[in-house]
Amino acid sequence: MDKERIDEALELLWVLNEEGHKDLNRFRMSSEDDEIDAVIAVLKREGLVVVTGDSIQFSEKGRVQAKALIRRLRLAERLFTDVFELREDTVIVDACKMEHILSEELTDSVCTFLGHPQTCPHGKAIPRGECCKKYKVEIEPLVTKLPAFEVGSKGRITFIVQTDPSRLSKLNSLGITAGSVIRLLQKTPSFVIQIDETTIALDPEIAKAIFVKKLG
Numbered sequence: 001m002d003k004e005r006i007d008e009a010l011e012l013l014w015v016l017n018e019e020g021h022k023d024l025n026r027f028r029m030s031s032e033d034d035e036i037d038a039v040i041a042v043l044k045r046e047g048l049v050v051v052t053g054d055s056i057q058f059s060e061k062g063r064v065q066a067k068a069l070i071r072r073l074r075l076a077e078r079l080f081t082d083v084f085e086l087r088e089d090t091v092i093v094d095a096c097k098m099e100h101i102l103s104e105e106l107t108d109s110v111c112t113f114l115g116h117p118q119t120c121p122h123g124k125a126i127p128r129g130e131c132c133k134k135y136k137v138e139i140e141p142l143v144t145k146l147p148a149f150e151v152g153s154k155g156r157i158t159f160i161v162q163t164d165p166s167r168l169s170k171l172n173s174l175g176i177t178a179g180s181v182i183r184l185l186q187k188t189p190s191f192v193i194q195i196d197e198t199t200i201a202l203d204p205e206i207a208k209a210i211f212v213k214k215l216g
């Protein structure tokens with residue numbers, strides 16, 4: 001079975017739990033999956049939920065998995081409203097699109113970058129991560145926009161905020177893409193970065209769209 005169908009079901013159960021519901025029938029009626037019973041059977045078999053009588057509950061394993069999923073979803077929503085500046089009513093992050101938006105490894109970096117937000121734009125709680133426990137002792141943010149980056153420093157691009165697909169593919173063709181390791185050579189009069197042996201000059205507008213994590 002598709003992982004995304006499982007993810008959608010876990011996400012739904014989490015939301016119903018938040019609203020105080022454990023009712024199996026309610027869960028079945030709220031699901032948009034045409035074959036929710038088949039999904040429930042898989043959830044049970046994988047040990048993600050426990051069904052007793054007419055109630056459905058997470059197992060410990062299921063809760064951990066759902067928590068991580070909800071955390072990524074709601075942080076992605078924050079990212080869209082705070083960084084991409086989209087209106088909150090247009091921001092609907094789908095569990096099945098998550099993998100393309102925010103990788104699991106990046107979740108804590110994004111959380112830190114956003115200042116460990118407690119709620120999503122819809123006011124729902126964002127489950128805490130390891131980074132949120134530590135953040136009080138951390139002084140420097142993990143992820144910064146390129147203009148705030150120190151000249152001479154080396155960093156890895158964590159994400160690029162660019163809504164124009166043609167610009168994005170142009171950056172891509174230059175090797176400026178999430179995961180690339182760069183060195184910032186100068187900021188004035190223009191931004192110049194180095195990727196491998198190539199030096200590339202960037203418009204300030206573009207530089208602002210690039211988020212990097214400093215490498216030691």
Ligand SMILES: [Zn+2]
Nearest residue numbers: 077120121122
């Ligand atoms: Zn939300």
Ligand SMILES: [Zn+2]
Nearest residue numbers: 111116131132
């Ligand atoms: Zn955090």
